[in-house]
Amino acid sequence: MDKLRFAMSAESRACPPAPAAPASPCLPLLVVDRSGGAGAHRAESASVALAVARWPAALGAAAFALLLLGAVLASRSWWAASATKAAPPGLAPPTQVLALGRLAPQGELRLLAAPFGAGDAPVAELHVHEGQQVAAGARLVTFGNSEARQAALLVAERQLASREAALQQAAREVSSAQAQVAAELRRAELVARAAAQDYQRWEALAAQDFVSATALDQRRTQRDEALELLARAQAGQARHAGDAATQPDLRLAQKGVEAARAELDRARQDLAGSVLRAPHEGTVIALRSRVGERPGASGVLEFGDTRVMTAELEVHQDEVRHLRAGLPVSLEASALDTRLQGHISQIGLSVGRQRLTEASPAANTDARVLRVTVQLDPASSARARSLVGLELRARIALAPVAP
Incomplete structure (x- = not known):
């Protein structure tokens, strides 16, 4: 015991206490007493207590290192995204634009409602059938009044x-x-x-x-x-x-x-209000009301001029800048054995919400699109005459950009 006291007092003189740095104490030297086991037991207990005291500091340092690593990774990700956004000007221009569309007669498909003079009178007589070609002013429907x-x-x-x-x-x-x-x-x-x-x-x-x-x-x-x-x-x-x-x-x-x-x-x-007549030359696409029925909000019949067919496309707003009138367009659908051909005849002026979506569950259903009209060539128009409203996919070939 005298030897142990002497050693600790000597160590105290060699390493005086430093009150300004309590977080890093000067560790005592372990002196083993060969004469007995009591001193060794107390020294081992002091070492274990010191190790336990070091754990919070180690955990704090590890957490700080993880935060620093996350900040570095986030910074690199932001710079990578910025570089990606700035990259398109240096990329090659696109060669085509894809869009969804629907076949429609030239001048749009019209839903003919009952004339104002018909009131709530039911349909008394149908003078046409679906697919019938009629002249302008032809009698289509006569009402009960x-x-x-x-x-x-x-x-x-x-x-x-x-x-x-x-x-x-x-x-x-x-x-x-x-x-x-x-x-x-x-x-x-x-x-x-x-x-x-x-x-x-x-x-x-x-x-x-x-x-x-x-x-x-x-x-x-x-x-x-x-x-x-x-x-x-x-x-x-x-x-x-x-x-x-x-x-x-x-x-x-x-x-x-x-x-x-x-x-x-x-x-x-x-009397004229009790008869529905054709507004122009065209084809009866579909009948919405039958004899004895009162026409509903959906109208009496669908009418359009199918002699010249068009395709109404929905082009994403980011792709419109590549389009111009006259660009060739290829149209395809599972109901068609061959592709339809045409060209852009009109580009809309207002952006709206899309109405057509892909069948894929991952398809975007809330895109902002612009309406683009495609004029079909005579051969394609003849094939599409009986497929009004068919949904299809369009490929718009872009003109090469001059260097």
């Missing part, structure tokens, strides 16, 4: 005929009245002129005392009566003067005719 509208049209036509007859009768009456007034005026003018002349003659005789004053008064009375009759005739002439169309009775009859014509026009429009 057509017979009532036809009857209303007949009533309006008869009403107009009656009003026109009344107008003609009023015109004849006005003409007759004008002629009668003119004749009365001429007669009154003659009577007044004769009475005035007769009075002048009698007035001269009375001045020479050849006639009595009483006789002269009678002639004056006759002259005044003739002048009054002339005034009444002139007033009647003023009432019937001018064009016959300005006469009150005639104007009233004319307004009746105009009202009847307006009613006839409305009846004709109502």
Whole structure:
């Protein structure tokens, strides 16, 4: 024991305590006491305690090293991504653009709804069948209110005929009245002129005392009566003067005719609203309603001009910059034995959400696309005429870029 104390005191003098660095204590030298096992046991316990005290520091250092390694890897990944984004200008330009599309008639496929005048009337008669080619204005569908509208049209036509007859009768009456007034005026003018002349003659005789004053008064009375009759005739002439169309009775009859014509026009429009006609030359693609059914929100039938077929493509917004009108396009689908050929005829102006997707579960379903129209060549258009709405895949060959 004296030897052990001496050794530890000597070690203390050789390595004095350093309070400024408690995290790194100066380790005591292990002195083995050959004389007994008690000293060795205490030294072994001190060594184990010291090793346990070192573990938190070692774990902290390891965690710090892992964080540093992760930061380095993340930095390298970011620089790699930045280098990838900056790489496309140096890459070779693409040679083709892939897109999904659908066959459609030129001018788009139209869903024809019931006319406004049809109301909620059911379909009474179908005049066409699917696949039938029709001319512009051809009757397609007749609705159930057509017979009532036809009857209303007949009533309006008869009403107009009656009003026109009344107008003609009023015109004849006005003409007759004008002629009668003119004749009365001429007669009154003659009577007044004769009475005035007769009075002048009698007035001269009375001045020479050849006639009595009483006789002269009678002639004056006759002259005044003739002048009054002339005034009444002139007033009647003023009432019937001018064009016959300005006469009150005639104007009233004319307004009746105009009202009847307006009613006839409305009846004709109502009748036209009970019949669906072809807006232009084309083909009946599909019938959406049958006889006895009321047309729904989906319309009555699908209609389009299939003589010239097109393909409506959805091109991703990032690929549109490579496209221009006239580029050749190849179209394929499992329902086609050969590829269809065409060229870009129109590039849309607005970006929207895609409507067509691949069958793969990993396909993107929320891409932003631009609508591109492809004009098919005559041979391809003839093959695609009976496949309206077919989904297909398109390959747009890009023109080589000049160096």
